[in-house]
Amino acid sequence: MIRVNGKQKQNGTRDKDNKGAALLCLGIESTAHTFGCSVVEMYQDSERKGKVLSDIRGIYKPPEGSGIHPREASRHHAEVCSSVLAQSLKEAGRRMDDIDIIGYSAGPGLGPCLRVGAVVARTVSGFYEKPLVPVNHALGHIELGTMLTGASDPLVLLVSGGHTMILAFAQHRWRVFGETLDITIGQLLDQFGRAMGFASPCGGRIENLAGQSDGRYTQLPYVVKGNDVSFSGLLTAAIRAASSGEKLVDVCYSLQETSFAMLAETVERALSFTSKKEMMIVGGVAANKRLASMLDIACTRQDAKLYVCPIGFAGDNGAQIAWTALLDYAATKKQIDVEKSSVHQSWRLDVVDVGWR
Amino acid sequence: MQNLPRPLEIHVNIAITFSSTQEMNSVMNALIPDNVNFPSGLSMSIFPSKAGSRKKRLQSGSRSRTVVIKLTSTGQVSTLVNTLDELLEHASVASKVIH
Numbered sequence: 001m002i003r004v005n006g007k008q009k010q011n012g013t014r015d016k017d018n019k020g021a022a023l024l025c026l027g028i029e030s031t032a033h034t035f036g037c038s039v040v041e042m043y044q045d046s047e048r049k050g051k052v053l054s055d056i057r058g059i060y061k062p063p064e065g066s067g068i069h070p071r072e073a074s075r076h077h078a079e080v081c082s083s084v085l086a087q088s089l090k091e092a093g094r095r096m097d098d099i100d101i102i103g104y105s106a107g108p109g110l111g112p113c114l115r116v117g118a119v120v121a122r123t124v125s126g127f128y129e130k131p132l133v134p135v136n137h138a139l140g141h142i143e144l145g146t147m148l149t150g151a152s153d154p155l156v157l158l159v160s161g162g163h164t165m166i167l168a169f170a171q172h173r174w175r176v177f178g179e180t181l182d183i184t185i186g187q188l189l190d191q192f193g194r195a196m197g198f199a200s201p202c203g204g205r206i207e208n209l210a211g212q213s214d215g216r217y218t219q220l221p222y223v224v225k226g227n228d229v230s231f232s233g234l235l236t237a238a239i240r241a242a243s244s245g246e247k248l249v250d251v252c253y254s255l256q257e258t259s260f261a262m263l264a265e266t267v268e269r270a271l272s273f274t275s276k277k278e279m280m281i282v283g284g285v286a287a288n289k290r291l292a293s294m295l296d297i298a299c300t301r302q303d304a305k306l307y308v309c310p311i312g313f314a315g316d317n318g319a320q321i322a323w324t325a326l327l328d329y330a331a332t333k334k335q336i337d338v339e340k341s342s343v344h345q346s347w348r349l350d351v352v353d354v355g356w357r
Numbered sequence: 358m359q360n361l362p363r364p365l366e367i368h369v370n371i372a373i374t375f376s377s378t379q380e381m382n383s384v385m386n387a388l389i390p391d392n393v394n395f396p397s398g399l400s401m402s403i404f405p406s407k408a409g410s411r412k413k414r415l416q417s418g419s420r421s422r423t424v425v426i427k428l429t430s431t432g433q434v435s436t437l438v439n440t441l442d443e444l445l446e447h448a449s450v451a452s453k454v455i456h
Contacts, residue, residue: 115443122390126387
């Protein structure tokens with residue numbers, strides 16, 4: 001278990017009492033390897049100002065060379081959930097009675113993992129009689145990213161183990177301006193890394209190895225179709241190159257250069273098409289500095305400003321769920337009955353109506 | 358014509374007692390949404406137990422703290438076992454987060 005945020009409030013005094021306007025949300029994240037709980041505060045008297053009071057995560061780590069096993073990950077979540085929840089409240093200096101709403105990741109994600117988080121959320125919602133708000137996990141990445149970076153209307157590149165999408169907001173929904181046709185960028189890096197015997201997640205190690213290369217590029221498949229990308233052939237070719245005696249640092253370098261160039265090309269085209277003047281990168285792969293530097297070049301050419309989600313919140317976390325639930329609840333007062341709060345493993349972001357933008 | 362073997366019919370009844378009616382209701386409601394639309398050959402019902410006779414309940418004013426889960430399977434035993442496994446794990450998770 002890791003503690004992400006430092007203690008910010010310990011006196012137990014609620015801003016709600018002092019200002020009459022703060023809403024507190026407990027956010028529960030459990031779409032894949034992370035079980036996270038976070039308490040986030042929203043000031044309703046100002047425009048979308050929020051503060052992350054706590055962010056605690058328990059992360060399932062599969063054996064080296066193996067991928068995430070959904071049932072094993074859910075067992076991990078079931079094991080750590082109560083202590084993660086308790087620590088999250090303690091770090092925020094709050095009790096369950098202080099919480100106004102409960103947000104939970106309702107999808108997309110791995111079924112067994114989603115169900116553990118949903119059970120936790122439904123139970124505390126029912127027991128403490130708090131409104132329950134389902135949150136689309138991908139939307140959570142975007143909304144927390146905009147809150148933390150200050151971006152207002154960005155083109156978004158969402159890159160993680162579960163997503164590779166280029167998105168822009170229009171007419172109450174996030175619209176897709178490009179996405180992967182097969183595996184995600186996170187899966188590309190993880191599956192290549194695991195084939196090399198690395199422990200998941202492998203992106204950090206691949207970035208480190210790529211940095212040690214002297215820039216010797218190995219030709220790999222570059223596949224952009226329309227404004228979509230395809231990584232599966234690239235994965236096969238990279239594994240084959242590493243197996244045939246190419247230096248691993250050079251293959252890692254080539255893998256990053258090829259896949260990130262594909263993303264930079266499609267992002268630049270989407271920037272040109274949408275005329276957005278802001279571009280934001282969110283999701284676990286947003287932590288990769290080489291990707292950010294390539295996107296920065298594309299943004300400069302399109303006269304757009306690049307925003308990068310802070311590394312501490314690039315990966316999955318409860319704060320993204322809590323903040324999005326707060327935005328939704330404050331704007332629409334929508335909540336879901338516990339009895340109807342099922343999870344949706346394939347809940348696409350572009351079908352979610354956004355009532356607060 | 359050769360007779361096909363009759364599928365094994367398994368009934369599992371589980372009773373879980375919680376520390377209060379409020380806890381029992383919270384846990385029961387948390388379990389229901391994930392336990393619908395089962396594959397064919399598997400069915401489940403979940404409800405509060407009747408704590409003694411109606412007359413006794415009225416006399417003592419007591420309410421049930423026990424939830425009853427009934428599973429019936431005429432299909433794969435492994436499906437039943439996996440369902441049971443997750444169900445009990447979730448009941449345990451729900452109880453833990455309350456306490």
